[in-house]
Amino acid sequence: MINVAILVLSAGKSSRMKTPKQLVKIGTNFLLETVLSKGKEINRNHVYCVLGANANKVRRAISSSKVHFIYNSNFKEGLSASIVTGVTKIERELQNYDAVLILLGDQPAIEKEYINAMLALFSKDKSKIIASNYGTKLGVPAIFPKSYFSELKKISGDFGAKTILNENKDVVCLDKQTNFIDIDTEKDLKDFKKSILK
Template structure:
């Protein structure tokens, strides 16, 4: 079975006012921290968009594939489409965001362990499901059909999902206050 990790990092960080991907976290950038965590479980494709020319060099020494979501301004769906297109030959894709600093290698391994062919595995925040998620190849066509600024929540609400507890899933970096809270 071939499972790829897709790290979504194409957003413009409008609410923050600067590229969140470049914020310092644990002695690295927020994006590099996420990518190094992702590399612990498999091959990684990073989807960039806004500020790509500034962000890409921070990943130069890592064994990752960097792709550009040409229509990143559309929102999350454009990033997902770019990432899924890049890993279309895989049996499944573990999709994660660059701004969830509490994601751990242990969580990613648990999500992959819970996956089985034909399934979706989502992180369970307690009151909601969300990323990181593992999507079987069977769901790729629906991920590729998403539009606008919505992610894959539509699929999480439409289909039964296997879940892994991730109470820290609601912690993400969208504002300066979020980052300072880390």
């Protein structure tokens, strides 16, 4: 049995949306709730969510008792700052995690089956990073073994962990696809809602 922390990144300013995108509605749930629910299905008591911009508003609206919320005061510095904040917190939890699974709070279409396939692949070799294949590049969702926690805490800028994923030989790509759509604009939201109503 592998012990994996789920880290959901949702600290952005939603600069291309007129409202905090964490709180746009998809059906009866907020966007962020949709992602957190999938995280809880995977490892119920070990879901961590990094908030930044509009943190208080988001926290008041999201009723997720099993989620450990973390505030990133450096959210303006980009995605990497949220990873650093989240991984630092996870290390301090003393839960002896084997790895961290990083999800983005604006990717609601990632399937639970896809995540489970990533975890199954990781369980075969816990020294390897498991990444998602976007065609021309690798990205998240991704699983990082605990041996990479120190490296993750050194990243900076808005590229997140992409440099580690795309320049490391110990990365295995999952031979499976999912819907990687991320909700950045009103158009993205409308298109996604149309796709799930088909």
